[in-house]
Amino acid sequence: MYETIRISDISIADDPKFITRIIDDYKISNIPRLDKLDRYYNGQHDILNRPMIDPAKPNNKIVHPFPAYITNTVNGYFMGKPVTYSSDNPSYIQAIQGVLGTNDESYINAQHSKSASVKGLSAELIYMNEANEIKFNLIDVRELVLIYSDSIDPELIGAIRYYELKDYMSDKTTLNVELYTADEIITYSEGKSGLVETGRKPHYFKEVPVIVYYNNAELSGDWERLIPLIDAYDMAVSDHSNMLEYFSDCYLVLSGLTAEPEDIAAMKENRVMLLGDNGKAEFLTKTADVQTLETYKVRLERDIHKFAQVPDIQAEGFTSDLSGIAINYKLQALEQLSVTKERLFKRALQKRIRLITNMLNLQGASYEYADVIMQFERNLPVNVAEKIDSVKNLYGIVSMSTLLQQLPFVEDVQAELDRIAADGSISDDYNDIGG
Template identity: 40%
Template sequence: MDSNFTVTPELIQKLLEKHGTEREKKLLKYYKGEHDIVNRTFEDTSKPNNKIVTNECKRITNISVGYFIGKPVSYSASKENQAYMEHLQAVFDLNNEQKVNADLAKSASIYGYGIEVLYTSESLAGELEIKFAFLDLEEQDILLVYDRSVEKNLIMAIRYYSFTDVLTGNLTKEAYVYTEDAIYQYKQSDDGMELVDAEPHYFREVPINVYYNRDNVSDFEDIVTLNDAYNILQSDDINESEYTNDAFLLIKGMIADDEDIKDMKEKRVIHVEGEDAGVEWLIKNLNDTWKENLKTRLKNDIHSISATPDLSDASFGGNVTGEAMKYKLKAFEDNRAAKEREFKPALQRRIRLITNILNYLGNAFDWREIIPTFTANLPKADLTTDDVTKLVGAGILSKDTARSSVAAIEDPAYEAEKVQQETEDYIDLNTPKEVNIDDEQDAEALQGNK
């Protein structure tokens, strides 16, 4: 839209009418395992109709998110900005920042984007608190409105949902509209959307933050049809197996009634006459090799298109060198790097919005001074304590880096302070105290003690 707009009930109603969420609903169903095969029916209801779901969509999301954000994002600042970093860290700790980041990355993997809202509240002590929270698209819908500039700035966001009143049983639709200076609350009435409340905020931008995935698509969106095909093959394999178990006994050269069949079962003897007479099982011949090859091709295509490795592959075991592993994960790493390029600007915008409030409270911080750093969650051999000790002793590794390498140390900086304090306490305990002799009597007493 044009950036010069006025929030009105008519505008909100029109935007909500234009908003569609069918794509998001389908992607969520596939992540949860509710694939098309589940709804398959046959006209002949007596036929076996197994509905096997091999949920590649969920596997792709889980492995991609784990690799991308399994190790929390770290933040750094210069020594001159340590006070600023402490303010930010306090906000991060208050909001469980690592959990919110993981939820946003998972949402971006499923839908192609994840969304959070920033807001302020008052603590029990009466202090202003800066909050941010993940918005689950399963519980609510989010409509994003951008301007027509080259930057494509977010100028408005609408968070809306429906709920049923417990007491009255009435269904109500509610919407919150976020602009760069205010938050509006609307409720559905007989005449359309009705304004309930409006409050200013001081973030100076729309306090809705969007974290996009690579190309703004789901990690598994391109393999949905492949997953459907694999589900059909798996289900039909079980169906055919059941058909085989229900094989018919074919008797040539005689017509057997119920009494004859009963007699055959009891005596376990079948007597037939004639040149062409015989007895055999009538079963369907299964081309197992062809079907297994087809399933293998589908699996390979799923891994290739989604750029996720098959960790069950035997080549991932054994003594694989680090360089060889890098080449095997090349496409996976490229995907992770693309995610990082999309995720980082959103983290910086979060920091900028938080900083706007901190500066409103009297500070003069610059959000550009904080640098987020991502680390791929790739298994690697940890250094032993002996290895670390030798590297420090040889001057190859600093003590700060050594502390970071020890799994038992969660906060290397705090650990360094504790070591320093212990050193100072030891020096104090083992340093002889000076004796001040003020008068002659004290000196004689001291001499007598000697």
């Protein structure tokens, strides 16, 4: 679990010695865990460090990238389709969309979803660039210490971002620190006697300009608690491979025959074996209990998918001709996981919109961030024929706009309505009904 700092007043953190201490503590408590999670997502499992006990025996180290599969599946389902935004104020939503568009918001959201799935949380910094544009981008949580109040309902009152810069001429590495509060940014640099304050400047966002995207209340990754199961699966398959490789080198047993090395060489070359009356030749083999091992592997794999709440979408049960209800049923556990993610993700996106709105209002506007409505949509496989039949059955019951929204190939409903009106495709009977 990711550990945070809780203090009564952010002014306590305005001390280079305090900052140095909590950075050092953070490195001890969080960095080993975060590095391990990154390592597993990238396929560097602990099985790769298994030592060779007997050089005469095989030592296979087979990695199964369950972490990448789980994260990529969850990310694709939850954030495969961009979040949409709407508002009754056209100028406001246009301003918001302008800021989101210049920051490639849908890509950044997908990266947050991926990072939170791996590490338990993700974070971004919102700032003004040299061209006076509102920008936001990801921060590596391995270089971020979050500071919360010690109240019953903790709130983010500060954030420390630290990073090291290397001078390649002197080969020296210098620690640099940025402390973000609700009002200003305080910078520090490492000197001979420790951190030294190098500057202060206001940021005008009216809140700590760091936005945190939580994966769950425990701040844990989607497959973090399953690492023992994943290790067991890697070990089982690696040992199985070792066993098959070891026992594939069989010994030839010659009974009732005395053979010299040159005789054996001649038999191998001529592929002829001369045996006496009581002579016998057979291979010495050992029968492996393959079925028991296969049963064990199947159970491990099933448990990994079960407890990750992520189905094996390549399994035999997932076929292209499933109905929408059948697909939803098979994805029910994944949907429950995504519901939790959506609630926490929405809070982070609301803060992003709020900070953007604060800056727009500072520049002369008078918007209210609560006027922006955001909509999440799951990236589900769609049975187009089934959708069309459903729309046909609803024809004349609901509005044409609502009908068109159900069709996955209609991207702009209003543009489609305009084309229908121009073609005269809507019947008078439908209009009489109230469409």
